[in-house]
Amino acid sequence: MLVPLVGVYLFSMLIVLSDLGEPFPFMGEFYSDEASESLIFANSVISLYLIFGILKRQQLTLWLLIIYNFIDSFNGITNLFLLPVQQIITASGEIVPDYHYRLNAFCVFVLFLMLNVFLYINRRHFDNKSIYLW
Numbered sequence: 001m002l003v004p005l006v007g008v009y010l011f012s013m014l015i016v017l018s019d020l021g022e023p024f025p026f027m028g029e030f031y032s033d034e035a036s037e038s039l040i041f042a043n044s045v046i047s048l049y050l051i052f053g054i055l056k057r058q059q060l061t062l063w064l065l066i067i068y069n070f071i072d073s074f075n076g077i078t079n080l081f082l083l084p085v086q087q088i089i090t091a092s093g094e095i096v097p098d099y100h101y102r103l104n105a106f107c108v109f110v111l112f113l114m115l116n117v118f119l120y121i122n123r124r125h126f127d128n129k130s131i132y133l134w
Contacts, residue, residue, distance in 0.1 A: 002055075002122075002125055005054050006051055013044055013047035019036075019040060024036040025075075025083055026039055026079075027075055027079070028078045028081075028083060030083070030087070050068060056128055057125060058128045058130065062119060062123055069115055070112075076105050076108050077109055080106075085098045085102065
């Protein structure tokens with residue numbers, strides 16, 4: 001039941017790692033160089049912890065996943081409203097119409113909210129009360 005969830009977060013981590021060296025939008029600002037690499041590294045470490053926590057069926061991980069999803073969805077909406085779409089499109093190197101980017105950002109926001117609902121409904125599967133991963 002939880003294995004597909006591991007795949008989702010592993011895929012998400014790999015997508016973030018693929019942006020290494022590129023400008024990284026976070027909470028309405030673009031970070032580049034060392035700041036970008038630090039944010040990507042922190043996101044990857046958090047994702048790894050969440051992946052191992054899912055595999056260990058840890059209750060703490062359930063709540064950390066929900067918080068992580070809220071922060072990630074809030075980050076996407078904040079970037080959508082605070083960063084000019086043209087600046088994001090230029091930084092990504094892709095030529096995408098504005099409405100495609102806005103629709104994509106909104107769909108990701110909705111998917112994160114649906115993922116949180118899924119996690120909350122399936123919270124009984126997280127039955128390990130230990131706060132440690134070992």
